Amino acid sequence: MMLKNNDAPIVSVKDLTVRFVNGDSEVRAVNGVSFDLSRGEVMTVIGESGSGKSVMLKTLLGLLPRHARSGGSITVDGVDIQALDQDAMSALRGRKISMIFQEPSTAFDPVYTIGEQIVETILRHEDKGRQAAMERARELLDLVSIPSAARRLKNFPHELSGGMRQRAMIALALACRPSVLLADEPTTALDATVQIQLLLLLRQLQRDLGMALIFVTHDMGVAAEISDRVAVMYAGRLVETGTAEEVMLAPGHPYTSGLLASTVHAGMRGKPLRTIAGSPPDLRALPPGCAFAPRCPRAIASCREGVPAQIQVAPGHDAACIRVGELDTMQARG
Helix, strand or coil: CCCCCCCCCCEEEEEEEEEEEECCEEEEEEEEEEEEECCCCEEEEECCCCCCHHHHHHHHCCCCCCCEEEEEEEEECCEEHHHCCHHHHHHHECCCEEEECCCHHHHCCCCCCHHHHHHHHHHHHCCCCHHHHHHHHHHHHHHCCCCCHHHHCCCCHHHCCHHHHHHHHHHHHCCCCCCEEEEECCCCCCCHHHHHHHHHHHHHHHHHHCCEEEEEECCHHHHHHHCCEEEEEECCEEEEEEEHHHHHHCCCCHHHHHHHHCCCCCCCCCCCCCCCCCCCCCCCCCCCCCCCHHHCCCCCHHHHCCCCCCEEEECCEEECCCCHHHHHHHHHHC
């Protein structure tokens, strides 16, 4: 689902930068990210660990630590969130924009029951009494397919399995019917069966509730399963964006091609696993030009002369690689 010209985006990010400053050291975690997200759209952000995905989500939610410095602009449903003070941001967080964290066992407070934590969120943002909030919490656990929901409300987080805790985290994130849901690798620590169940559940809830969803992962298979649009992130920059089908079937950036080639899938038994050579760059000292150039099998001297701009691969599909058109021509001749 691409953004229509007559629809205002629910999320608009322009030239977002995030730096972590500690004495003389500066980590440039996000470096000029821009995108628009439509109402009801699912965008998956994919990339290796350390590419800036989680930092970007925390910036959208206003959860950066004090030593972080951010620039650019972020609007959520027309509200400039970087202009909000802590109280205003706290009022927005959970009601307008909410997040499913990667590890629910650390996101939940261990000394309060699941029900108490969901009820607290509802009471904070909605004009409800405690009894009505508890009933809403039970309905939420039913919504995410947790059996014996009324009994589970009385459980502490450690009393639930990993899959159940993640479902409870989804219920908590949905407590106040947010317009935008952020999901930070919510299925990483789960086994394959539970993972696919949660992916299908998230996709169904997103459709039923009409939410926009930004889903962060490092798994191309997960991205293919849930996405309308895919954004590939490397060294704090979006290096390729497009519909899930276009990016998966006709990648325009060498990094995306490398991610796809290194993905494990059916039929690979007995075959060597392909990998991307080298390691992600040190964000304290990014290389000149294209940050992927030191690992790229297609790199030429000019790749190191300047940060590449986005080039259109196809309508609605862009890649930040100076060789996009050249490589297409070479492949056509071959």
